Amino acid sequence: MKTKTLAVFYAILFLIGLALAGFSQGIENSGGYISGTSTNYIKFSGSNDLTLKSTTADHMTFGNVEVDLSGAGNYKMTITDDSYVTVNGNLTLNDSLVLKASSSGMASLITNGTISGSLAQVEQHIPSQDKWHIVSSPVASAQSNVHIGSYLMKWNEVDTTWTFMVSTTDPLNITQGYFVWSSSAISSPTDVKYEGLLNTGNKTVSGLSYTANGYSSGDG
Numbered sequence: 001m002k003t004k005t006l007a008v009f010y011a012i013l014f015l016i017g018l019a020l021a022g023f024s025q026g027i028e029n030s031g032g033y034i035s036g037t038s039t040n041y042i043k044f045s046g047s048n049d050l051t052l053k054s055t056t057a058d059h060m061t062f063g064n065v066e067v068d069l070s071g072a073g074n075y076k077m078t079i080t081d082d083s084y085v086t087v088n089g090n091l092t093l094n095d096s097l098v099l100k101a102s103s104s105g106m107a108s109l110i111t112n113g114t115i116s117g118s119l120a121q122v123e124q125h126i127p128s129q130d131k132w133h134i135v136s137s138p139v140a141s142a143q144s145n146v147h148i149g150s151y152l153m154k155w156n157e158v159d160t161t162w163t164f165m166v167s168t169t170d171p172l173n174i175t176q177g178y179f180v181w182s183s184s185a186i187s188s189p190t191d192v193k194y195e196g197l198l199n200t201g202n203k204t205v206s207g208l209s210y211t212a213n214g215y216s217s218g219d220g
Helices: 002-023
Strands: 026-029 041-046 050-054 064-069 077-079 084-087 091-093 097-099 108-111 115-117 120-125 132-135 151-156 161-164 178-181 191-196
Antiparallel strands (some): 132 178
């Protein structure tokens, strides 16, 4: 009887160990609230890559967050394509971060403080082909090759026209919008990846021009 009881006990411990091992690699939240003020501090660390998943808007909110993982992946923290994560304080990345996207949606990361540290990859999904979509870069130093295989246009204020961007090294300036057309005729990709430092804080736009030129489409 004691032998059988011990066997059951060790089996339960083994199952608990498996559960903890799996849970240690990610945090999943599908309804309950995880919340904190901007003065709270949480550090994600360990030897595994980490996944954050929160499928209800505003249901996973942290204060100050630091990510310092030693996992094997190129992007050690992943926010899934159906997740909403808010950081009320500052986000410090000692390791790289990926925000996933698919036809199901795009990961949402809202930061009310600053972001510092490693590069991030932000995926965007163009929801339908053969239509124009307005896009803007979520990272610094992105170039037009992000949308290689698609038609990309930028606004020309002087003559109020959109012009095609043919170079793959044109900068995609932050705070600036662009038109992108993913054509089914050339089997263009509908998922793109921006890589760079995440934009953070308020941005000042300066040097805007205004041209009164009498074009049929209006002034610049």
